[in-house]
Amino acid sequence: MDVYKINGGRELKGTIKVSGAKNSAVALIPASILAGSEVSIEGLPEIADVFTLKALLEEIGGAVTFRDGTMKIDPTGMVDMPLPNGNVKKLRASYYLMGAMLGRFGKAVIGLPGGCHLGPRPIDQHIKGFEALGAKVTNEHGSIYLRAEKLRGAKIYLDVASVGATINIMLAAVLAEGRTTIENAAKEPEIIDVATLLSNMGANIKGAGTNIIRIEGVESLSGTTHTIIPDRIEAGTFMIMAAAVGAGVTVDNVIPFHVEALTAKLREMGVDLIEEEERIIIPKPERPLRAIDVKTLVYPGFATDLQQPMSVLLTQAKGTSVVTDTIYSARFKHIDELRRMNADARVEGSAAIITGPLELQGASVRATDLRAGAALVLAGLIAEGETEVHAIHHIERGYSNLIGKLSGLGADIRKVRVPAGALSGKDKGNS
Secondary structure, three states, rough: OEEEEEOOOOOOOEEEOOOOOOOHHHHHHHHHOOOOOOOOOOOOOOOHHHHHHHHHHHOOOOEEEEEEEEEEEOOOOOOOOOOOHHHHHHHHHHHHHHHHHHHOOOOEEOOOOOOOOOOOOOHHHHHHHHHHHHOOEEEEOOEEEEEEEOOOEEEEOOOOOOOHHHHHHHHHOOOOEEEEEEOOOOOOHHHHHHHHHHOOOOOEEOOOOOOOEEEEEOOOOOOOOOEOOOHHHHHHHHHHHHHEEEEEEEEEEOOOOHHHHHHHHHHHOOOOOOOOOEEEEOOOOOOEEEEEEOOOOOOOEEEEHHHHHHHHHHHOOOOEEEEOOOOOOOOOOOHHHHHOOEEEEEEEEEEEEEEEEEOOOOOOEEOOHHHHHHHHHHHHHHHHHHEEEEEHHHHHHOOOOOOOOOOOOOOOEEEEEEHHOOOHHHHHHOO
16 A cells, blocks of 8 residues: 655745646546537646546547546547446546536436545435436436436526536536526636536536526537646645745646635735736745634635645644634544644534644554545644655545655655555555
8 A cells, every 4th residue: 555654844945836627627527528529628637536537438438548638538439328336436526427428318327426535415406407407317226317308408596506516517408408597506616617618619608607607508519629727726735835834935827816715814824925827926934823713615715625734734823723614514534633743633513623833743644535635745744753644545536746746845755655454454444
């Protein structure tokens, strides 16, 4: 089993480049199913989820190549093959295959998706949307069966502003007959990115990025070339790392507007930031960090995906901070791991209470999910001594070439293979 070994206490300095957005990539790739000719997507991150989706498109008959961050997808040979198991179980975003295959073939069979275990993240809003468009949806033997003789536009109100449901309904609706209106739609930048790809393919979509999206169905879509947006969560992770152990770090390939909530919180803590058009410069801190309160909200609020790295930074701030996660209450599993590293932190309900500043100590810790893993890497960079991070497959689902990027800033981090028997029983768990 592979682990990350980190020798902490080194200052990071230099430029680090952000990869393409994971949460866009996992929707853009399935969207290509709807095209009538080749789709080329540039700037994709080289992460496990992207390779899994490539394999899934090949499974249903797509001709796919992926090199140097560009994926070329020829969907003409694709068939409506059931995908009940295997790769579908490896990532939660495989549910986008439902909307894309339903839109193209009028039917789909998809196994219930996998991904990080963050408590219940039901797909009831997706199903409600598909049913409104005229699909019959059933759950048989652990797979979702979607069947529609004809998809027709509908007015759909989402009870929760879900990114997944918003995108999935868009995918199903672009080839449906008539107008579809999605009310209380999510507004994340990834939704605009997917809408841009679909529009370039010939779809008629208005209002992406607002809470009402209107789609006029078209008869067919054609191939196109699209460049993905930068990953705002990866950018945020690097900004937090720079604030914690930076001696002058430039985060390159970022859209500052996408990380405004984080920027505001870092400034509140006393971090200086210089925003340019496509990069953010974080000079070496000149004053101690201040404790603050953070509350996660849907975009454009503070991202739940940045709550865990942020809680590590707060261990270095003077005073007591409260981090409240209103989106995923199960997203505090990293707090127990931080306590192993000498953090003064505890969980109360949907909040973590963190008191600092404290010197973190290297320890053997386990990533319970993708962003918890990023948080523990940051903790390892801050800590005195060696930190060993287990279950790194979670981290590699979302961060492309993390070791190479951090090493380029001067971090002492390496990937090491250790015998499985060397891990404790809990570390062997594979979620």
